[in-house]
Amino acid sequence: MDATADVVVVAAGRGTRAGEGLPKQYRPIGGRPLLRHTLERFLGQPGIRRVVTVIDPAHAELYAAATQGLSGAGGARLAAPVTGGATRQASVRAGLEALAEDPPELVLIHDAARPFVSARLVADALETAARHGAAVPVLRLVDTVKRWEADGFVVSGPDRDLLRSVQTPQSFRYALIREAHRALAGRDDLTDDAAVADAAGHRVASFTGDAANLKLTTPEDFVGAERVLARELRDLADVRSATGYDVHAFGEGDHVMLGGIAIPFGRGLAGHSDADVVLHALTDALLGTIGAEDIGFHFPPSKPEWKGAASDQFLRHAVDLVAAKGGRVAHLDATIVCEEPKIGPHRQAMRERIAGIAGLPVARVSVKATTSERLGFTGRREGIAALATATVRLPFTEDGE
Ligand SMILES: Nc1ccn([C@@H]2O[C@H](COP(=O)(O)OP(=O)(O)OP(=O)(O)O)[C@@H](O)[C@H]2O)c(=O)n1
């Protein structure tokens, strides 16, 4: 997904249903303002270029405090806030207009009041909008629905299977939703952007929402959110690091594979697979975090299917094993030891490739290089070595399994 994508986070509401106290988007959950949680989720996502927040100017100081020191991983940028309107629809319109000078291809529109938006939702929102132009996350209804009459009686409602509840982020081709909002500026009664697109004559696709992506609306929702964050904190408590090391000797060839990219060179690296020492060391480091043997156990050199194999699949397998335990990779770090080839010109490409294989923002991958001062086998230019450290977060369990 290479399209440029910006995010409009609407935070200009009054939060009347959340009760007394600070406006809800600035109220702390887990010790930090609700809005900050929401913005951090987007700023940490791959594929996001810029995030603009729509605020009530009367909250300017609260906004400044809530966003102090916030910056994006992997290049996402927090833009200056924009003044909202009297309704959500007017606030979204203001956010979209603020992007008009340097328009993105895609835009996600999200409620500040939904702090638990996941990486999966963002990825699905981007992909579905790129394909269909307009998309919303939906959930099946779990309760039977009735039509409620003003006299307090109910009559049987529509078939529940035909209904869905709708969340944010809602995603659109930017030009489509900006024009739709402009065309419907006279209405201001549409409670979401799918309704705006729909009223402007566009079909809106759907993707699976997330029950955890709650909109904090009432005081009880804030109590629930504290519980969710406490559980998340506990789940993040099991942080583990492990190391990996690999060596391959130079052999015949005209390039070496390092960090998943081919570097033209007068020699190749000898090995059963493509001999990518960086990906092998990273794979072993990841396997080490979950005590899952080592790369030779999973991909035995005795097996012909791994002959000449591209090593990206080894690293991906290790990432999948961590994910299967409910874990997330927090950071991958590699050091390459060789006299040549020069690593500097290829370092960024390697970081991006490793990040792509592991499904991480580039900021969570580091590649370093050193010579061994002409000492030892790397110093004698007999081969290349790589050391790696992987850090993962695993759900906390008493027995560590
Ligand atoms: N004029 C408005 C109204 C709402 N919103 C934003 O739209 C999102 C969804 O709205 P809701 O949860 O209903 O928030 P409020 O309108 O603030 O809540 P309430 O209806 O309880 O006052 C919120 O992030 C809210 O800040 C906005 O930017 N501008």
Ligand SMILES: C[C@](O)(CO)[C@H](O)COP(=O)(O)O
């Ligand atoms: C956009 C929205 O989050 C979709 O569920 C929702 O409609 C916004 O909340 P509101 O209470 O309708 O303003």
